[in-house]
Each structure stands twice: as structure tokens, then as C-alpha cells.
Amino acid sequence: MGNREKLLKAARDCLYEKGYRRTTARDLTTAAGTSLAAIGYHFGSTEALLNAALHEAVQEWGDRLDRALAAGIDPGAEPAERFAAVWSRIIESFGADRPLWAAQAELLVQAQHVAELREPLVASMAEGRRGLAEVFQPSGTGEREARLVGSLVQALLTGLMTRWLIDPEEALSGDELTEALRLLASELG
Template sequence: MGNREKLLVAARECLERKGYTRTTARDVTDAAGVSLAAIGYHFGSTETLLNTALHQAMEEWGDRLETALEGAADEASSPLERFELIWAQIFASFEADRPLWAALSEMLVQAQHVPGLRESLTASMAEGRSGLAEIFGTAGPSGDPRSARLVGSLCQALLTGLMMQWLIDPEQRPTSGDLTEALRLLLGLN
């Protein structure tokens, strides 16, 4: 494994252990067994390294979610049943990837103060909306781009809000069934 890969692995470990704002360049290089200069050479800055590591972790999360959902809902599943099934898988990932979600929430706050980070997150959020629209079945070759953007945006808003609830008050978090029931109530479905 080269220094670049060692730095990415170490950055991810540090993000999970210490969080986004408390991870230092020295933490990462000590964990990777490389010099401080390696960060500058491969990434330009510690911030870019941490952002890259977190972005990779989120991509891996999306891939794991897609794999978990493959074939989980059959053709006879209603849209509400599919909605509940998908959120059940997402909630399972919240617990499994709690350090990742905590680091991401720190990163989101930092984006308000770091223009480069904000730009990077803007691009990542667009990818996320597209991926969520695909997961929820509104994207694809014949999918309407506007509908996919709207569904992806709603799911992203739900994901972010639910992630924060999960991190702050896990005892009061809703279940996927609770979300589905709330949607039924909002839409007047019985």
C-alpha cells in the first residue's frame, strides 16, 4: 500500500475515532506511519485529505445500501412498503456507521466557514440526491429528471434530519414504520 492509500485509511480511522474537527495532521500521519509532508504531496492539505476520506466513506455507504436493497422488495410491494423497507435499511446503517455520520455532521457545520469545503459538499449532495432518487425508484433511463431531483431532495432532507435525531436523541428516534405511518397521515391515506 502506498503513502496515499495509507493516509486515506488512517484519515478514516481518525475521523471515526476523533471526529472531523478534532483530527489533526499529526494524528493522521502517526496512524499512517508517514511524514507530515506526505499529506501536502498527495492531497495539498489536511482538510482535503479528510474530505476525500469522508467522501469515499459515504460512497461506500451508498454502495452497501444499494447492495442491501437489491431484491429486498418484490414487484408486488407498494410504494409505501418500499419506502418503509428502504428506511429500515438506512436506519440499520446509522447504527453500524455511527462514527461516519458524526464526522459528516461536523463536516456539514464546517462548510459554513470554508468555501472550498462548501463547494465540495455541494457536488457531493448533488450525487447524493441522484443516488437517493435511484434507490427510491424515481431515476433511471425513463425517469423524469425533475421528479428525480424532487424525490432525491426530499429523501436527502429526511436523511439529514433523521441522522441528527439518531445522533442526538437515539431513544426518541422514529422507526421506518413510524415514518411510513407519518407519511400516510400527511397524505390522508388509511
């Protein structure tokens, strides 16, 4: 494993153990067994390294979710049943990947104050929005509809994740989320 890979692994470990804001360049190089210069050479900055590690972790989560959805959700299921099943899998990942979600939540707050974080986060969110639209509206839609569906699902995911991190006992399940959306939809007519 080269220095770049060592640094990425160290960054992920530090993100999960210490969080985004509390991880220092020294933490990263100590965990990776590299010099401070290696961060600059491979990534340009500590923040760029942490962003790369977090982006890689989120990509891996998306791949795991895709596999879980492909293996365990009947594509012929009724839309509401499929919706609840997909959300149940996502919610399960909050527990299985708690350090990832905590790091994501911290990054969302930091991006408000650090412009260098905002740009990659915006790009990552756009990619995630497209992927979520495909998961929740597999029949395909136009670009506008995909943006709307993906944005709504992304907002739900962020809200559920935040609630789960703070108070998992009161967070909605996939079935409860489906029921809540049905109640809202009937109100909207």
C-alpha cells in the same frame, strides 16, 4: 499499501475516533506512518485528505446500502411497503455506521464556515440526491422530479440521522416515517 492509501485509511480512522475538527495533520501522519509532506504531496491539504476519506466512506456506505436493498427488498412490493423497508435499512445503518454519520454531521456544520469544504460537499450532495431519487422512485422520472424527490429524501435522511445521533430511542422507524408521511399527504390532499 502506498502512502496515499495509508493516509486515506488513517484519515478515516481519525475521523471516526476524533472527528473532523479535532483531527490534525500530525494525527494523520502518526496513524499513517508517513511524513507531513506526504499529505501535501498526495492531497494538497489536511482538509482535502479528510474530505477524500469521508467521500470514500460515504461511497462505500452507498454501495453497502445498494447491496442490502437488492438482497432484502421485494421490488414487487407495494410502494408504501417498499418505502418503509428502504428506510428501515437506512436507519439500521445509522447504528452500524455511527462514526460515519457523526463525521458527516460535523462536516455539515464546518461547511458553513469553510468554503473549501462547501464545494465538494455540494457536489457530493448532488450525487447523493440523484442516487436517492433512483432508490425511492425506481420507475424513473424527469430531471425536475428526480431533483425534488431526491432533495426531500435527502432532507429526511439528514433529519433522521441527526435525531438518531442525539436520541435514537425517539427516532422514527421506517414504518413510523411511512405513517407520518401518509398523515401529511392526506392533510395536503
